[in-house]
Amino acid sequence: MRATVMHKAYDVRVENVPDAAIQQPTDAVIRVTRACICGSDLWPYNGGPNEVGQRMGHEAIGVVEVVGSDVQSIKRGQIVVMPFAFSDGSCMFCDEALHTSCVHGGFFGNGGEPGGAQAEALRIPQADGTLFPLPVGEDDALMPSLLTLSDVMGTGHHAAVTAKVAPGSKVAVVGDGAVGLCGVIAAKRLRAEQIIIMGRHADRIALAREFGATDVVSERGDEAIECVRELTGGFGVHSVLECVGTEQAINTSVAIARPGGAVGRVGVPHYESVPGGQLTFFNNVSVAGGPAPVRAYMAELLPDVMEGRIQPGRVFDRTVGLDGVPEGYRRAMNEREALKVMVRP
Numbered sequence: 001m002r003a004t005v006m007h008k009a010y011d012v013r014v015e016n017v018p019d020a021a022i023q024q025p026t027d028a029v030i031r032v033t034r035a036c037i038c039g040s041d042l043w044p045y046n047g048g049p050n051e052v053g054q055r056m057g058h059e060a061i062g063v064v065e066v067v068g069s070d071v072q073s074i075k076r077g078q079i080v081v082m083p084f085a086f087s088d089g090s091c092m093f094c095d096e097a098l099h100t101s102c103v104h105g106g107f108f109g110n111g112g113e114p115g116g117a118q119a120e121a122l123r124i125p126q127a128d129g130t131l132f133p134l135p136v137g138e139d140d141a142l143m144p145s146l147l148t149l150s151d152v153m154g155t156g157h158h159a160a161v162t163a164k165v166a167p168g169s170k171v172a173v174v175g176d177g178a179v180g181l182c183g184v185i186a187a188k189r190l191r192a193e194q195i196i197i198m199g200r201h202a203d204r205i206a207l208a209r210e211f212g213a214t215d216v217v218s219e220r221g222d223e224a225i226e227c228v229r230e231l232t233g234g235f236g237v238h239s240v241l242e243c244v245g246t247e248q249a250i251n252t253s254v255a256i257a258r259p260g261g262a263v264g265r266v267g268v269p270h271y272e273s274v275p276g277g278q279l280t281f282f283n284n285v286s287v288a289g290g291p292a293p294v295r296a297y298m299a300e301l302l303p304d305v306m307e308g309r310i311q312p313g314r315v316f317d318r319t320v321g322l323d324g325v326p327e328g329y330r331r332a333m334n335e336r337e338a339l340k341v342m343v344r345p
């Protein structure tokens, strides 16, 4: 089969690799019908993968081709969405809806087994706990939005949940990438009153407004902090969704939270320590978040997607075949030509 392999920074290829196959009785194999290139794929693209020859991709919808002998609920032929992490669905952390800490869990497309989703097929460990069957056909019109349940919509929702967005909240979303835009959707869905999008790409800001953003701050650093204070009566916001992961983004985030507020961070951190030790202490600001347990959110978000109340699939603005993936990394994502790329193997 063919799969996306990252050899080193800036070197992504689509190559022939051994076919995905059952290795454990709890595995399934899916034929990938939709996958994505993620903003987080650009960190190894720029800085180098975890291993030479790393399989890439952690978001997909597919058709179940074969299941292992211990798989109970997942059946051959089902259309399924996978979360970016696999999990057994039965350990204490899965019971607590923290599937990304599953004791039998792990991550796709991160080096080693089980491989990546930017491929014709993928082995899914812990199939019963990991895969989520979808009540649609293989080419349903809702596919783009359903595909975001794999990562970006669930991750934006996690930012909102860990930032304690509540009805009437004032919210700031740091970052106008696909996760930030889904964070806007999530904040609106949780009935925030004011949603400030912080970003500077005109087309993304326009989409954020359609998703429910009420204000825009395109400044950075101290100017951005001042703008948010001005927009919020001088005190800052109740909830900050940090959807970038840079040092500047977390510095801004802790500075714009109002006393008693919360920061939910879902951008993979590329800084050593969380700043604002004095500020967060004296303002009683909590800093939470982490890798989103998107598997836990699928059942909650699915009805809103099915009934069209949310349309996170609008973040996709480019579609490529598997052959187009290296170009997708190079141009569409890294040079910021596209917001989010869908892959149709």
Ligand SMILES: [Zn+2]
Binding pocket: 087, 088, 089, 090, 091, 092, 093, 094, 095, 099, 101, 102, 103, 104, 105
């Ligand atoms: Zn578990």
